[in-house]
Amino acid sequence: MDFNPGFQFTRDVEVIILYSHQKQFAKSLPMNVLPRVYCAGPLFNGCEREEMTIIANRLTDAGYPVYLPHRDGMEFRLVLDVLITRGYEKAVAGQFLHSAIFALDVYQLVFACDAVVWNLNGRVPDEGAVSEAAMGWILGKPMIAFSDDARSLIEGRINPLLFGLVDFQKVTLIEEIVPALQAALQNYRAAGWVPSSEKTFHNLPPRVSSAVSDGAALWSLLENKPIEVSQAQHHVPDEKPPFAVGAQPISAVDEIDNERIADCVIKLFAPERMSPTITS
Numbered sequence: 001m002d003f004n005p006g007f008q009f010t011r012d013v014e015v016i017i018l019y020s021h022q023k024q025f026a027k028s029l030p031m032n033v034l035p036r037v038y039c040a041g042p043l044f045n046g047c048e049r050e051e052m053t054i055i056a057n058r059l060t061d062a063g064y065p066v067y068l069p070h071r072d073g074m075e076f077r078l079v080l081d082v083l084i085t086r087g088y089e090k091a092v093a094g095q096f097l098h099s100a101i102f103a104l105d106v107y108q109l110v111f112a113c114d115a116v117v118w119n120l121n122g123r124v125p126d127e128g129a130v131s132e133a134a135m136g137w138i139l140g141k142p143m144i145a146f147s148d149d150a151r152s153l154i155e156g157r158i159n160p161l162l163f164g165l166v167d168f169q170k171v172t173l174i175e176e177i178v179p180a181l182q183a184a185l186q187n188y189r190a191a192g193w194v195p196s197s198e199k200t201f202h203n204l205p206p207r208v209s210s211a212v213s214d215g216a217a218l219w220s221l222l223e224n225k226p227i228e229v230s231q232a233q234h235h236v237p238d239e240k241p242p243f244a245v246g247a248q249p250i251s252a253v254d255e256i257d258n259e260r261i262a263d264c265v266i267k268l269f270a271p272e273r274m275s276p277t278i279t280s
Contacts, residue, residue, distance in 0.1 A: 035142075035185065035195055036065040038108055040133055041119025042126035043070045055117060055146065055174055062178045067108045074101060074222065074261060082262040088270075096269040100218060103268070107215025109135045110208065114195040115185065117177055118166065120147035125162060137165040140193070142184040145170040146177055214268045221261050 039056045042048040049070055056068040066072075076097060083093035109116070109132060116136035118129055136143050145166040147158070157163070163170070171180050204212065 034064045035114030036067060036112055037181070038113035038116045038132065038136065039066055039068045039119075040116055040126075040129040040136075042122050042129065044126075048122075051121070051174075052119060055119060055177060058174060058178055059117065059181070064178075064181075067113055069105060069108075072222070073104055074218065075258075076101065078258045079261050079265060082258050083265070086262070086266075092271070096271065097265060099269040100214075100265045103211040103215035104218045105132065105215070106135070106208065106211040107213075107219055109141075110139060110204075110212050111196055111216070112219065114141060115181060116141055116143040117181065118143060118145045120145055120158065120162070120170070121149040123151045125159075130162060133162070133165050139196075141196075142181065142188045142193070144177055144180045144184060146172070146174065148172045217264055217268065218261065221257070221264055224257075 037059050039052055039059070041052050041055070043052060052068060053071065056066045056071070059066050079100075080090070080093055080097055083097065084090055105128075116133060118133045118136075119126075120129075133143060133145075143166050145163075147170050158170075160168075171177055
């Protein structure tokens with residue numbers, strides 16, 4: 001039987017089906033009571049990260065699971081250090097590690113999260129968050145915009161190509177985010193919206209499917225629930241990867257094993273036929 005790259009879900013249990021080279025890998029996860037929320041916004045200095053953490057904590061306190069990239073994703077610096085110790089040049093390792101971060105975020109947006117809270121604050125809205133908001137909009141996910149910053153206004157208004165993604169509506173106080181999200185979810189459900197966890201995704205564009213598949217493998221390591229690495233990337237050796245379903249990481253359960261994450265990043269994203277340069 002031939003399978004197209006894609007994902008298949010059941011209502012009671014999320015089942016990730018990774019189809020690649022006619023191989024099938026599966027992993028089951030318990031459903032969340034409330035939809036998981038992707039927190040998109042600027043993260044490049046302490047004040048920005050603090051504000052995003054406050055937003056995420058507000059959502060968590062209200063019972064929403066969240067994905068906050070700088071807190072819940074890979075720690076770039078630590079994984080980069082592992083890649084450098086293995087002989088990769090810093091610039092090269094940083095480049096393909098960025099590919100891994102992209103895949104992880106795409107996986108979260110397409111599959112793991114059902115709603116987006118978007119912080120538009122900044123002299124201009126954060127470029128990465130703009131991309132994440134655009135993906136959320138295309139996927140039809142409920143999205144709440146927050147901004148209390150006047151610096152990016154055009155004649156007193158937010159750029160229409162950005163503001164249109166949230167129906168030209170925003171909240172200006174952090175404490176308004178949760179009520180606005182609750183109202184949006186209620187309206188979406190009344191209009192027949194179906195969360196990702198209750199959908200069947202087929203025929204995703206090949207590059208999207210590949211990114212989501214690889215992001216799922218990375219996320220499984222961050223959750224300490226490894227699944228087999230997708231073989232979709234043409235540079236991945238056709239061999240059994242060391243991330244078997246149900247396997248436990250070498251590190252303690254509550255620690256992230258950056259060595260194993262580096263293994264996964266190399267297997268999925270290192271340039272084709274490139275070997276680490278070993279220096280004496």
